[in-house]
Amino acid sequence: MTSSAGAVDEQAAVIVRCRDNPSVGVKFCDRFSFDGDSVHYAVEAWAPGLTARVDEVVAWIWDSDLGPFLEELAADHRGWEGERIWQTNDRDLAVSAVFRSGGHIGLTWTLCPWPNAAGGWSASVTTWLEGGEQMSSFAADIRHFLAG
Template sequence: MSLIEVGPGQVELVLRGQGVLAASVRLFDWSRTDEYETAFAVEAVADGVRARLDNVTVTVWDDMSEFFDGLARDFRGWDGERVWINNHLVLTATFGSGGHVHLCWTLQSDFFPGGWKSTVTTVIEAGEGMTAVAADVREFLSQG
């Protein structure tokens, strides 16, 4: 994972799993709609498939940062799935063997049936790795 400065005060976030052919997710084109909403684009790449959403809107009430902070706090693991849902983006986290978090990113063109859907999974080390991801997500969402 890494924050990349793309302009004055503007960053994008790239999360990449382990290995040469690992899936990656990029959050970019951040903008603040108003004091309660942030919008950005998401691109997911895995196995030669590329999916992109140009406008994901996150509000202060569906706090994506808090979801990642919770994953980082529970570095010893948890049972079942943890899910964060937005109309076009669904994040599902499971704790796997070896102390890794399997984070499934589902991009969907529409909340209702009939649109396209693509899911990629990034695998992140539960301790320092997830702590760094949580900090980077918070910084990405709070820029500007």
């Protein structure tokens, strides 16, 4: 499964690159599961001068995961006002989405591996995608990745 927004490679990873600056991106990889209730995966983000990774992000089957959030953004490709936000229960991965004229969606990915620890860190990168088909393809790639 491949799209210009995201791609699933042979190691079961999804990569999304910024359409405005391809040196900025996010990678979902290293998916595994202990049981039928959750999926664990890693998220990597990069930009010039920045590389960050969060190991073992958890998606619970009973919770609203990233796939439906991205699908809602794709469905609203004509735009919306303000910012939409999604985050994991552990708050180690958060995504905020904004819409700009021309049909582009900005996704700011914030990685924060120890949100409650003293001395912890966070890093953010923003990827811009075309609304509609590019966003729909990326959402489908993420859903496929999380479903395994």
